[in-house]
Amino acid sequence: MVLLTLMALVVIGVVRLRNLFAVVILSSAYSFLMASVLIVLDAVDVAMTEAAVGAGVSTVLMLAALYLTKVEEAAPRHTPLLPMFVAVVIGAALVYGSVDMPNFGDAFTPVNTHVGSGYLVRSIPETGVDNVVSSVLASYRGYDTLGETVVVFTAGIGVLLLLRRNKRSRSKD
Amino acid sequence: MRVDVVLRVVTKLLLPFILLFGLYVQFHGEIGPGGGFQAGVIVGACIILYAIMFGLDRAMRVLSVTAVEKMISLGVLLYLGTGFAGMVMGGEFLNYSVLQHDPVHGQHLGITLIELGVLVTVAGTMVAIFYAFAGRGR
Known part of the structure; x- marks a missing residue:
């Protein structure tokens, strides 16, 4: 919960900041928090990849790209209403979809009863x-x-x- | 490229451990967490860190651009080669059980080989993309 709150704060920071250097560093921090969340969920393999690719390599590549362009983001020319509407609708749809998701670690989901358990045995x-x-x-x-x-x-x-x-x-x- | 001396010394101290950890993740992936992709990313990040701290030229002396570009395709070839080796030994494509007399040993060998292929491709791709980006700024 703490991690998810921190991630939300980082995203708000990314959206509000105009300095691209800070945005790159914040998205690196976001990836690092994501890796921590994955460790909490016991997905260590994915967490390792996220920490190395998301927080490490992609940050370096973003900084290298930043070196070739300007550091300050240009002020937006359009009103953000339409993109905001699209984002809110998609977000609402995702939340609506997540209501039907099975509980975390539920043993009777198709994932755990179909081939998954077979692999564990074999x-x-x-x-x-x-x-x-x-x-x-x-x-x-x-x-x-x-x-x-x-x-x-x-x-x-x-x-x-x-x-x-x-x-x-x-x-x- | 002049960088802070503390960063330089710490990087020098850390690099062998990062590389060792990458290899550990690679070869211990059958028992602990990890595997080819993770190890490839860690090895790639290690080389990128070296390039950032000590300059692109010195990194390219360690691992030249042509070597990196060959790594990208070499890994895929190793993977495919393991798959075809299974066919030649009388099984299906990517069936490792036939690679050795004991199917479990064959599986071991096959998994080790293809994970190595994944490592080589992933590390090569990471470093190649970094070289391509960093080379443009000059």
């Missing part, structure tokens, strides 16, 4: 891997992880194609 005799998260990711859902790796690969190639200056243009300038 993982150690079949793969000898104690961490079921790893065995599901790497073995039972190997195709999905392959797809995920290819997504990372594609993202890297895409950024390199856009940003990398090849040798010919470098010799020109």
Whole structure:
């Protein structure tokens, strides 16, 4: 609860501030709080990723991008009414949807009764891997992880194609 | 690049531990939390930290741009190669049980290999994106 309140405060700060440097640092703090929330929820794998990517690497990339532009955000030219309306409607829809969510840790949800429990029983005799998260990711859902790796690969190639200056243009300038 | 001496010394002290922690997350991922993606991100962050503190040129001497770009595709190839190795040994694509005589050992080997592939791709991508961004400012 404390963490969620802090996260809400950080978001208000991000929205109100015009100094982009402060915004980048605040969003890094937001990621760090998010990682703490994930640890509270016992999702250590995700928390590690969030702390390293969200709070670490993406902050550095944002700062590098900031280095190339101006630090102050330009004043908005439109009234914020329409975006605010859209945000409120979507937020209300999400809250409405969350009413139907099962209780946290409920043993009788489809997630825990369908394949999930099967993996928990089969993982150690079949793969000898104690961490079921790893065995599901790497073995039972190997195709999905392959797809995920290819997504990372594609993202890297895409950024390199856009940003990398090849040798010919470098010799020109 | 002149940075505060305290930051420099602390970074130098921390770097080996960050790298070691990344490898721990990688190879201990079967028992504790973690795995290829997490380890890749930690290793990538370690190199990025080095580049921030000691300058891009010195970081590129440790891990050149071409090496990083090769890492991106090498990881995917390692993953796919493990998958095809399963096919060659008589199983399905990405079936690790056939990689060794004992299916459980085969699973171990397969999972270790593909996690290594994920690590190489993720770390390579992180550092490559950082190099591309940081190289533009100069």
